[in-house]
Amino acid sequence: MRLEQLQAFLSVAQTGSFQQAAKKCGVTQSTVSRQIQGLESELGLPLLHRGAQSKLTLAGDQLLPHVRKILTEWQDATQEINDLRAGKQPELCVAAIHSVCAHYLPPVLQKFCQLYPEVQLRVTSLGSDRSLKVLQDGLVDLAIVMNNPLLTSRSENVVDWLYNEPIQVLMSSEHPLASHGVVPWPELAKFPQVMFKDGYGMQRLVQDQFKSQGLDLKAVLELNTLDAFRGVIRQGEMISLLPRGALVDSLNDPSLAIRDLAAPEAKDMDPQLNLTREVVMVTTQDRLLIPPIANFRRLVHDSFISNIP
The missing domain is CATH 3.40.190.10 (Periplasmic binding protein-like II)
Structure with missing residues (x-):
């Protein structure tokens, strides 16, 4: 079953004439006749009474509303695709x-x-x-x-x-690590850490880095909003490793401190490379x-x- 067969059938049903249907579809009368015959052969029943005025058979009358629906749906679908190609995206x-x-x-x-x-x-x-x-x-x-x-x-x-950005340490301004200009990795392992929840790339990045350093990660709390990170870390000894872009709102907060990380110390890592994330x-x-x-x-x-x- 093809769309042109359905269009030919609908045109004959509307005009009552194979000749008029051919003009409407922009094809020859013999083409319309072949399309209708092919449709009838596929369905196994005649769809039209041939004569001076072509009329629908019982099967044709049953088929007609479905053909109208199919062709309307197809017209709507093609219009939506054309709109999409033209940039008319909702x-x-x-x-x-x-x-x-x-x-x-x-x-x-x-x-x-x-x-x-x-x-x-x-x-x-x-x-x-x-x-x-x-x-x-x-x-x-x-x-x-x-x-x-x-x-x-x-x-x-x-x-x-898009960009690479360094991972830095966020802590309370009163935190013991705030005395460091650059925080060594072994020092990080001494303090409880706030992490992004499972499913966040930062959690995986931090976990992998601690593992490569042979250090134990003391992950005590998982959060998923930056406001929550800042609020918890202000309170005391918890720290967090966060990308620079996540620390913009912490830069001018006197209750918080941001420090760079020391270069990795693992044997299989380039000591000139600090921890970064790629966006x-x-x-x-x-x-x-x-x-x-x-x-x-x-x-x-x-x-x-x-x-x-």
């Missing part, structure tokens, strides 16, 4: 890590809204692993995350590097065929490359 959904949402993404969002005022922009702050999962499930169009090659290296993904933007190849998504990607790339220190 919404664009983005998932991004907290620090990106708070500090780096707002200028991009403003520019995009000016370019596409008719597109509903939806931004959700999520951990990296969760952001990549909702991208994979088709719930968002782009994800800005801490890179995890195990999750980003799918064949359909397009991955754009990337991920979407899929098919999504980049849609103008609003492609332009959002361009805005992010241009803004981040020029503004991230």
Whole structure:
């Protein structure tokens, strides 16, 4: 069963004439006749009484409302696809890590809204692993995350590097480690640590680093908001390893202190390299065929490359 067969049948039903149906469909009368015959052969019953005025048979009368529905659905579907290709997208959904949402993404969002005022922009702050999962499930169009090659290296993904940022230590201004200009790794192991929850790339990064250093990680609390991190760490001896972008709101807080990490001491690691995280933007190849998504990607790339220190 083909769409042109259904269109031919509908046209004959509407006009009562094979000749008029052929004109309406832009084909020859013999083509319409073959299409109707093919449809009847597939269904196993005649659909039309042939004569000076073609009329529907019982089977044709049963089929007609379904054909109308199928062709209307197809017309609606093709119109939606054409709108999508033309950039008439009803919404664009983005998932991004907290620090990106708070500090780096707002200028991009403003520019995009000016370019596409008719597109509903939806931004959700999520951990990296969760952001990549909702991208994979088709719930968002782009994800800005801490890179995890195990999750980003799918064949359909397009991955754009945005920036690397150092991991630093957040502590109370009265904390014993605040006396250090640069905090040695063995000193970190002496204090309880606040971590991002499972599913956040930072948790995995910190755990892997402690393991590579042969140190025990005293993880005593898991949180998922930066406000909560600051509130807990102000209270006393807990510390946290966080990326620089997550510490912007802590810079001018007199109750908090931020210190750099010493270079890693593991034998298999380059002593010149401090701990960093890589932030990337991920979407899929098919999504980049849609103008609003492609332009959002361009805005992010241009803004981040020029503004991230």
